[in-house]
Amino acid sequence: IQHRKRKKNHKRDIERFKREANILVDLHHNNLPRVYDYFCENNNYFLVMDYIEGEDLLAIINRHGNEGIPEADVLNWLIEICNILNYLHTHQPPVIYRDLKPSNIMLRKKDKRIILIDFGLAILSNMIPPVGDAYMGTLGYAPEEQCNGKTTTVSDIYSLGATAYHLLTGSISHDFIKRPLREKKKDIGEEFDRIISKCLQKDQADRYQDVKTLSHELQNYREKLHLTRQYLSVKYNDIKLINESIETYDLTEKII
Numbered sequence: 307i308q309h310r311k312r313k314k315n316h317k318r319d320i321e322r323f324k325r326e327a328n329i330l331v332d333l334h335h336n337n338l339p340r341v342y343d344y345f346c347e348n349n350n351y352f353l354v355m356d357y358i359e360g361e362d363l364l365a366i367i368n369r370h371g372n373e374g375i376p377e378a379d380v381l382n383w384l385i386e387i388c389n390i391l392n393y394l395h396t397h398q399p400p401v402i403y404r405d406l407k408p409s410n411i412m413l414r415k416k417d418k419r420i421i422l423i424d425f426g427l428a429i430l431s432n433m434i435p436p437v438g439d440a441y442m443g444t445l446g447y448a449p450e451e452q453c454n455g456k457t458t459t460v461s462d463i464y465s466l467g468a469t470a471y472h473l474l475t476g477s478i479s480h481d482f483i484k485r486p487l488r489e490k491k492k493d494i495g496e497e498f499d500r501i502i503s504k505c506l507q508k509d510q511a512d513r514y515q516d517v518k519t520l521s522h523e524l525q526n527y528r529e530k531l532h533l534t535r536q537y538l539s540v541k542y543n544d545i546k547l548i549n550e551s552i553e554t555y556d557l558t559e560k561i562i
Contacts (some may be wrong), residue, residue: 467505
């Protein structure tokens with residue numbers, strides 16, 4: 307029985323490898339590693355792809371601890387990830403990533419660009435998940451419909467929300483809806499909290515229906531933050547100029 311099970315698992319791993327290789331060879335994006343070829347040698351399977359020097363976001367989370375990563379950094383990363391997901395979801399046929407989480411997202415050392423790695427669970431939207439593959443995903447990041455074998459592109463949006471939650475708080479929760487993000491991270495903006503909460507809705511219909519809309523809202527929020535900082539900076543500089551222009555007098559000096 308154990309031998310048959312190992313043989314079955316080995317066959318499934320080979321199918322996953324070939325699926326990943328076939329998907330990646332056809333993808334060309336600045337935030338994805340370029341795959342040039344794949345081959346089998348002595349019953350071992352190899353991908354020929356770009357080497358990404360850097361560290362994954364889970365390692366960065368662990369370094370920050372329970373404080374979480376600053377909002378501005380997370381916001382910039384999310385917008386980059388949205389660009390990647392939008393490329394995948396609008397590919398023909400659309401690619402559903404299915405395993406978005408901090409350990410699968412790298413920050414490349416040379417240019418601080420976000421790189422999405424490990425397409426082992428990715429599938430084409432017109433493809434029926436292989437037998438035994440329906441429950442694949444990572445607990446805490448995979449939405450309910452994915453656990454039931456009914457993954458859509460909107461499932462990736464849930465995983466993006468869970469990833470954002472982990473980045474911002476330093477921990478992952480299985481009770482996203484009952485515990486709003488701002489309860490754990492009080493210094494983030496109310497609008498940012500609303501955006502992440504919408505991604506994490508249990509019902510697919512209550513989430514963003516496409517990554518482009520989500521990206522647009524994130525960019526609008528970033529622009530508002532930028533304008534607010536500019537405004538505060540200008541006001542602060544005005545105060546400094548006013549203070550510098552005030553003349554002082556010695557009140558003990560006799561007036562002639």
